[in-house]
């Protein structure tokens with residue numbers, strides 16, 4: 001059985017590696033358009049900020065290592081330009097030679113990811129305007145910062161990548177203005193929780209322009225850039241990074257007549273097959289079921305991509321598996337605070353027509369009498385019958401632990417009343433005899 005994987009990073013590399021573990025005789029080929037496979041996208045902003053100093057640390061596996069360790073052939077700079085469903089082949093362009101060839105498959109796994117959205121505004125193509133998706137993008141931004149030593153940067157978009165970039169550019173001594181069209185940063189959390197993030201970013205001297213978009217970017221006479229906002233406010237800067245979201249790489253699937261789902265993602269069933277059972281789609285490019293609404297959704301995050309890759313490999317070797325859905329668990333560091341969420345937020349619940357209540361507490365990560373206790377704001381969204389729909393936490397230490405407990409509780413179908421009784425690890429440096437998770441259960445129950 002021969003499996004061809006399109007895209008060799010989070011989802012694709014995970015599918016290929018698992019397939020090898022499940023079948024030592026499988027013929028596995030990864031075709032990757034870019035120069036690198038299996039790199040750590042999530043670490044890119046931190047190398048720009050020189051928090052991760054060693055660039056090589058981001059390159060998890062090279063094609064040679066993959067070949068030697070797992071017997072998987074990964075061809076970089078090989079782009080799949082067509083899927084020929086009738087004869088089970090893909091047309092591949094080798095960008096090193098400019099030649100094209102056909103590669104046959106029994107099963108095809110599409111994990112082409114999602115590309116940064118470029119707003120249709122004048123100046124988006126200027127050389128000092130960047131996007132960040134992969135190692136070459138990171139190299140370009142880092143070289144610009146290293147060589148030109150800009151003192152001001154504009155980051156457009158207040159999602160995960162935007163706030164991480166704001167922090168990392170600030171870390172390089174650059175004054176950052178962050179522009180966000182919505183009235184808040186971090187769309188997965190509610191406004192009242194995001195307000196805490198705004199306050200912290202102000203405290204860290206990031207200039208926030210919320211509820212405003214970019215109208216144009218022009219070169220200025222001094223060789224800088226002039227960014228004009230929708231409000232006609234003007235911001236002088238030396239560089240701009242656009243991080244306003246991503247769009248699925250769906251052209252191959254579209255051309256091959258595969259069904260599309262929400263926001264142009266490739267539609268899949270519970271076993272992550274497209275409408276062609278020999279073609280699977282995973283990761284940022286695919287839509288999958290939402291654990292709570294059971295509707296098709298897309299969640300461009302590394303954890304789901306990697307788990308889907310693993311599951312597809314299991315399905316290919318004949319295991320009886322099904323993807324139970326995504327719930328949207330996420331976490332991000334914003335300077336000294338941590339912002340985490342799982343499940344649905346208020347806006348999503350309202351849109352889904354689900355009745356809900358919320359509980360908010362302010363608790364310490366561990367016993368107050370032990371040095372270094374730090375506060376966290378903890379919001380729980382739950383149904384009238386106690387069903388847990390979502391949680392959002394903004395705090396310092398210990399946010400990750402609590403959000404993961406709630407994420408697990410949601411997946412296990414627990415109710416708010418169950419949170420009261422959870423027996424969680426406690427000693428003064430780590431928690432309290434009544435953990436914040438218990439307390440929010442008391443308040444909600």
Ligand code: FAD
Nearest residue numbers: 007009010011033041042080112113283284300301302305
């Ligand atoms: P990718 O990992 O993007 O891989 C897709 C690959 O397919 C690309 O390398 C592309 O070149 C290749 N490709 C596309 N089309 C073709 C073709 N036709 N032929 C051959 N190859 C093709 N997620 C988190 O959960 N936590 C984080 O902290 C986090 N931080 C991030 C920070 C940054 C800067 C970025 C960019 C992303 C971050 N993500 C994070 C998101 C996470 O990286 C993605 O969700 C994940 O990589 C998706 O995996 P994927 O396999 O779908 O796509």
